[in-house]
Amino acid sequence: MGITGNLSSEQLQSLDSQGYLVIESFATAEEIEALRKRMGQLLDDFDGSTASIFSTKDQQKTTDDHFYESAEKVSFFFEEKAFGDDGCLKQSKQLSINKVGHALHELDSVFKKFSCSEKVLSFLSSMGYKRPVIIQSMYIFKQPGIGGEVVPHQDNSFLYTEPPTCTGLWLALEDATIINGCLWAIPGSHKNGLVRRFIRGEKGVTFDRPSPTYDQKDFVPIEVKAGALVAIHGDLIHQRSVELNYVSHSQMTKKMKRRIFLIPIDRATIFFFVFLCLDYSFENQSSKSRHAYSLHVVDTEGCKWAQENWIKRKVEPEPLYVS
Numbered sequence: 001m002g003i004t005g006n007l008s009s010e011q012l013q014s015l016d017s018q019g020y021l022v023i024e025s026f027a028t029a030e031e032i033e034a035l036r037k038r039m040g041q042l043l044d045d046f047d048g049s050t051a052s053i054f055s056t057k058d059q060q061k062t063t064d065d066h067f068y069e070s071a072e073k074v075s076f077f078f079e080e081k082a083f084g085d086d087g088c089l090k091q092s093k094q095l096s097i098n099k100v101g102h103a104l105h106e107l108d109s110v111f112k113k114f115s116c117s118e119k120v121l122s123f124l125s126s127m128g129y130k131r132p133v134i135i136q137s138m139y140i141f142k143q144p145g146i147g148g149e150v151v152p153h154q155d156n157s158f159l160y161t162e163p164p165t166c167t168g169l170w171l172a173l174e175d176a177t178i179i180n181g182c183l184w185a186i187p188g189s190h191k192n193g194l195v196r197r198f199i200r201g202e203k204g205v206t207f208d209r210p211s212p213t214y215d216q217k218d219f220v221p222i223e224v225k226a227g228a229l230v231a232i233h234g235d236l237i238h239q240r241s242v243e244l245n246y247v248s249h250s251q252m253t254k255k256m257k258r259r260i261f262l263i264p265i266d267r268a269t270i271f272f273f274v275f276l277c278l279d280y281s282f283e284n285q286s287s288k289s290r291h292a293y294s295l296h297v298v299d300t301e302g303c304k305w306a307q308e309n310w311i312k313r314k315v316e317p318e319p320l321y322v323s
């Protein structure tokens with residue numbers, strides 16, 4: 001099958017040097033609408049009362065099984081802060097879900113259509129994938145107010161092949177900003193290799209090493225418009241920070257700096273403080289959601305899927321193409 005790559009050599013170089021690459025307008029407005037609408041339907045059909053399974057006695061086992069089985073299912077995961085002390089949801093199920101995963105790309109025709117689209121295949125072909133498989137897909141909500149933090153991590157920790165081949169393809173379904181919890185990454189950090197692995201053992205899943213500590217000042221925000229695709233190298237240190245109270249000048253995007261620069265002098269006092277508050281100080285309590293659809297791809301040629309990974313599939317995933 002002849003798949004032509006769609007990335008320029010500049011884009012490939014940028015991905016190689018930074019560890020991530022933003023492709024604006026990767027998805028059309030219609031594609032975004034279709035994915036969001038479909039998720040709305042899936043959520044409406046989801047029986048939120050099964051939430052109670054998380055407050056049964058054998059909670060750990062139930063939670064682990066729910067997680068493991070989700071590799072080949074369309075499963076719903078709740079936000080930690082979604083439940084009150086009585087074990088009931090504090091708000092509607094629509095506003096309580098953290099993510100849906102991990103086989104949307106396989107089992108749902110709308111998600112499959114985008115995941116296996118020509119442009120995704122071309123993208124992977126440009127990157128040199130020989131026999132790529134989508135090993136997981138997630139619809140991530142980042143709910144307003146309660147959307148939890150995703151701590152600094154590398155995707156290769158979770159989806160390890162020998163040698164490592166994982167790339168994340170993260171599609172913004174809404175504008176993602178520092179206010180509503182965009183991705184943050186340490187540019188170039190993928191050059192330092194994989195720091196730890198997430199291992200599935202007899203007693204559940206654990207990391208084989210503690211996380212190094214990272215300096216928040218090294219992270220840059222990846223603010224993107226809906227429809228943008230962010231390709232993430234499997235060794236790139238990235239996170240979604242929601243507990244940011246301060247953004248240093250060097251972390252500010254050009255847009256933020258411009259906003260401050262454009263403040264009219266005569267109204268400077270009021271505006272300056274308003275803008276400083278907006279730009280420097282944000283807590284977790286944003287009222288905006290931030291939906292994203294994320295695919296993780298690994299190669300299945302020239303590398304081996306690690307048996308200790310959390311995903312142990314009963315049925316081998318189909319390759320997107322074989323080159």
Ligand SMILES: O=C(O)CCC(=O)C(=O)O
Binds near residue numbers: 142150168239294
């Ligand atoms: O969207 C997020 O909050 C985190 C996503 C992420 O880390 C990933 O897709 O690899």
Ligand SMILES: [Fe+2]
Binds near residue numbers: 155168
């Ligand atoms: Fe990630």
